[in-house]
Amino acid sequence: MQFFKTPAFIDGVKAMSEPAIAIMAWSIVTNIALLGSGLKPLETFWLNLLVYAGSAQLAVMPLIAGDYPLWTIWLTALIVNLRFVIFSAGIQPHFKKYSFFERMGIGYINSDFAFAKFVQKFPYSDPANSRVELLYFLGMALVNWTVWQTGVLIAIIFGAHIPSNWGIGFAGTVALLALIIPAIKNKTSLVSALVAAITCILTINLPYRLTIICSVITGVIAAILMDKNYKEAK
């Protein structure tokens, strides 16, 4: 099966080719931080291959270095990853007909970038279009994965020569801004975004980066309420 030659797969690869720079910068910064907190190069390499969850890796690293109990480490990763539970519901209607292992694989390679762009491209699931949706998703997710792992290798090989005060990690933050703005295109999404932002400011100092999941929940509820008001007004 030469799925990587199909137009939908190539479209997905193209969609990720610009964010790739940001993902690379992020991966390098994250992995320099992991190495800096005491993980050996080979351990860093395997951690990324096995776990592939940048924000969770960063959150648990101080706990691993500090010899915290296993359940604290796993619980922290679980909570930092909670937003993906909600994201998995967002892609479920698109991919529910695939086999168990295929679905696990699809979930595993999902990422903030891939999911946000996927939802912008395919807001509704169309069973007749399921294969195109899958190929597009795979194109994005595989580029994301490859770029991330390349960043891991760069961090391991050249990490000592990249000064942390260059601030290259900020490129990742800026890239996310370019993903957020086009998603705010009507009143409902504007209110949802503002509510999420206010929630984030109010909950920023909660442990386990709970602020992310709090903001997701209030942002989605705000969208539901806005839509309801709008429909009642009609």
Add this chain to the structure above:
Amino acid sequence: MSDIHLWITFFGLMAVTFVTRSFFLLGGSKFNIPETIYEFLRYAPTAALIAIVLPEILFIKDPASQLFEIDLYSPHLFGGVVAIIGYLVTKSLLGTIFLGMVAFTAARYFI
């Protein structure tokens, strides 16, 4: 942390990642997300991205207490605002990254 202990930690993290990321996918077609809920999940990624970006732009982490404090005179906020304007003008990701990073780097020398 011993080697074995570290590997147990890694495999546990792997299991956690698998379960969280494929959570609602695991039920397959036996499980259906109500259309109305699904419709509003489209707003979830933007909300998550905002909660990832905002702490980097609007706040500074106090090294002593490890708490976030609002900081309105940071190169990060300046770079972020320029990046937003950059996106609205250029509509391109690379343009946004370039302008945002230039503003951020310049601000670090002057602030």
